[in-house]
Amino acid sequence: MIRFEQVTKRYPDGTTAVNDLSFEVAEGELVTLVGPSGCGKTTTMKMVNRLIEPTSGRILLDGEDIAAADPVRLRRRIGYVIQQVGLFPHRTVLDNTATVPRLLGRPRKAVRERAAELLDLVGLDPAVYGDRYPDQLSGGQRQRVGVARALAADPPVLLMDEPFGAVDPVVRERLQNEFLKLQATLRKTVLFVTHDLEEAVRLGDRIAVYGQGTIEQFDAPAAVLGAPATEYVAGFVGADRGLKRLSVTPVEAGDLERPPVVRLDDPLGTAVRRLTAEGARWAVVLDDAGRLHGWLPADAARAGAAAGANPSGPGTGSAAGQGSAARGSAGAAGAGNTVRHHTHRMEAWLPVGSSLKQAFATMLQHDAGWIAVLDGDHFLGVLTPARLHEALRRSIGADANALARTEVTVETVPDR
């Protein structure tokens, strides 16, 4: 349906954006173009609707050289969805959706009915959203209108350039799933640009992995992931695999550090001795039942102990960068010199078995240098960035071993 024959694009400044590209997209097929920034994906895409002209080579649409086609008529056959949707701000959602069919001079009533149907199809109730203006929609809703608008003239071909790139990951996944459902019924011929391998794998019937202006591998998603054709593709897939393992690798007890543990009612002197003996900058504070209560910075503990029975108040140590509020306050003279009165609340904690990704997110959210890991109410240990990194490396290593094992076939010789 779409065929590139030795297409090269060289910009006037000498940049070769696309070099001798040849590939074919079958009718009804969704091909994702994936690769790092600047590798030529958008240039490839824009040559199909003649927003950019190739320097050499040919592009055929349904067997016809597009160079011979009238660009305006060509574009009517090609829906185009981009990241910055480009909706008209002063037109309602319904009017935006109906733009192209109206330009084509189709009857007004039929156009409005079709636009309403399309909005419904992309998950926007036309009765609710049809009369709104683009700035009254969320980012994800605007993207949906963009897709509805691209479909309005019922073009056989869709070009989608990072259409879901500007929305958050949750909305993005929803839009991807909805688009897949839509595509299952519409079966458009789609070129879909993304720099996210996960999106490319999820959506593509086939994936074109770009190097610099060339396609390094053009294959089914499983083949790209399982049998990268070149070292470059292996690297591209591998880096992403590492990130993906963050979400599927659980925090385990063995990953944790064991800082000194003190109890709420321990005298401060005892806590200081333990901190000093272990050379630690902070201790974890548990209550009598072994539940996590907070943490005790060594400098605050030392200052409190030095102040004897008249503590000057809770310390503000930031050994672990927790920055959380002190829970206790200096108590009555004599009764205030226990751990309880110098303990900081511990906000950054997670149940054991949570993913490394959740752990990382929790660290970032609380700007924490470490997070506590609990088994139910029971404190297990703390995860530090270094331990998180080790756990991730172990997980990637195990993954690689598992792959290597499945590739080995063991032949057995029957006994007799």
Ligand SMILES: Nc1ncnc2c1ncn2[C@@H]1O[C@H](COP(=O)(O)OP(=O)(O)OP(=O)(O)O)[C@@H](O)[C@H]1O
């Ligand atoms: N008009 C232009 N003039 C000169 N060079 C250009 C022009 N447009 C793009 N380029 C260059 O061509 C190369 C490919 O650009 P292109 O936009 O196709 O990449 P891309 O893979 O879509 O990147 P991104 O993911 O960042 O959008 C880049 O090096 C870019 O700087």
